Amino acid sequence: MAMLIKGEYLIDGTGAPPIRKGVVLLNEGIITAVGPLDAIDVPRDVAVIDCCGDTLLPGLIDSHTHTTLNSFVKSSPMEQGRTEEARMALRGAYNLRMDILSGVTFSRSLGEPIPFLDLALRDAVKDGVIPGPTLMTAGRAFRPSHGTGSLVGYDCDGADALQKAVRENVASGVEWIKLIVTNVRHGQTLDGLRRGDLIPVPAYSQREISAAVEEAHNVGLKVAVHALGGPAMKWALECGADSIEHANLAEEEDIGSFIEADAWISTPNLYLFFDPESAFADGPGWWSDRVEIARRKTADVLPKAMKAGVKVALGADTRHGQLWKEVRALVSLGVDPLDGIVACTSAGAELCGCLDSRGTLSPGKVADIISVQGDPTKDIDALGRVNLVMKQGIVYKHIAS
Numbered sequence: 329m330a331m332l333i334k335g336e337y338l339i340d341g342t343g344a345p346p347i348r349k350g351v352v353l354l355n356e357g358i359i360t361a362v363g364p365l366d367a368i369d370v371p372r373d374v375a376v377i378d379c380c381g382d383t384l385l386p387g388l389i390d391s392h393t394h395t396t397l398n399s400f401v402k403s404s405p406m407e408q409g410r411t412e413e414a415r416m417a418l419r420g421a422y423n424l425r426m427d428i429l430s431g432v433t434f435s436r437s438l439g440e441p442i443p444f445l446d447l448a449l450r451d452a453v454k455d456g457v458i459p460g461p462t463l464m465t466a467g468r469a470f471r472p473s474h475g476t477g478s479l480v481g482y483d484c485d486g487a488d489a490l491q492k493a494v495r496e497n498v499a500s501g502v503e504w505i506k507l508i509v510t511n512v513r514h515g516q517t518l519d520g521l522r523r524g525d526l527i528p529v530p531a532y533s534q535r536e537i538s539a540a541v542e543e544a545h546n547v548g549l550k551v552a553v554h555a556l557g558g559p560a561m562k563w564a565l566e567c568g569a570d571s572i573e574h575a576n577l578a579e580e581e582d583i584g585s586f587i588e589a590d591a592w593i594s595t596p597n598l599y600l601f602f603d604p605e606s607a608f609a610d611g612p613g614w615w616s617d618r619v620e621i622a623r624r625k626t627a628d629v630l631p632k633a634m635k636a637g638v639k640v641a642l643g644a645d646t647r648h649g650q651l652w653k654e655v656r657a658l659v660s661l662g663v664d665p666l667d668g669i670v671a672c673t674s675a676g677a678e679l680c681g682c683l684d685s686r687g688t689l690s691p692g693k694v695a696d697i698i699s700v701q702g703d704p705t706k707d708i709d710a711l712g713r714v715n716l717v718m719k720q721g722i723v724y725k726h727i728a729s
Contacts, residue, residue, distance in 0.1 A: 387433025528558020
């Protein structure tokens with residue numbers, strides 16, 4: 329049966345200005361028409377969802393998540409990583425429910441404490457066992473044995489070992505490969521973690537990065553690379569990495585390298601530096617200095633990179649249900665709200681390789697549609713006031729205005 333969704337405004341996710349009195353017409357979970365109400369030929373027996381006063385948007389796309397970790401759980405991330413598998417799976421189901429109710433209808437999962445648990449959650453969502461965004465998975469993320477990311481990364485040293493590990497991930501059915509190529513860990517304490525974090529020190533060698541990327545690309549998989557900056561980030565770009573995760577220590581001179589490599593900046597983790605509710609906690613003076621350097625570099629380089637044409641997609645990482653706050657932080661750096669919305673809709677879809685079916689409100693695409701209370705081009709916080717969530721034509725949340 330055909331369905332019509334009506335809004336006060338419609339933002340299609342392409343960067344185009346809002347459409348006043350915009351509507352989306354769909355049938356069998358596929359969008360058939362989009363535009364002003366008076367320009368759409370509406371069938372006589374159509375069902376109507378009237379999102380009066382709301383703005384219609386494409387479902388949000390989270391380009392970087394960890395399905396079983398949650399920043400808001402009282403236990404520390406390391407304690408969460410020691411949780412038994414059944415409990416972790418339940419937390420994953422809880423996290424995914426939070427995500428979809430916040431308007432996220434598609435996510436890219438980039439590593440879990442329990443190997444391949446994200447694949448099981450992906451399949452559970454696909455089969456309708458649990459509610460959640462459509463998931464794209466990386467299975468095991470790989471790091472050197474002295475590298476950071478011990479919670480979600482699996483020790484893998486040397487080019488030959490990385491090639492073998494990539495093949496094993498491919499055989500498991502993942503859609504992406506994840507590498508952690510910068511930062512080292514000096515011991516198992518918080519101080520040891522901090523001493524190796526927020527610095528551009530390489531963890532993997534260029535030869536190791538090249539071996540992993542080549543192996544993945546040989547079988548048609550893309551590679552996401554955790555890199556803050558420095559030589560290893562440059563090596564990853566030269567080796568053909570498809571997305572650089574975070575890039576908080578990128579320099580202005582790196583902008584050209586991103587453009588030349590046609591690589592993405594994904595998930596600059598803006599909440600860590602610009603969200604008053606959850607920014608980096610206080611620490612020793614040398615740590616606070618590092619945080620401030622990364623904050624300044626991100627605030628300076630990221631908007632310049634976007635203006636120069638570097639492709640940027642946003643992710644919430646372990647802050648489930650909070651992707652909209654990444655958009656708010658990006659806008660606070662001077663980025664136009666429409667560009668911020670693109671970064672969590674069509675840009676995320678392009679990065680994930682699903683722009684042909686998602687990311688914009690366009691005829692022929694899957695009916696992943698949300699409505700938010702207000703106009704986010706004038707009040708970006710409206711993205712946090714989600715009243716309607718539809719995924720593949722199925723309503724998961726509807727709060728009548």
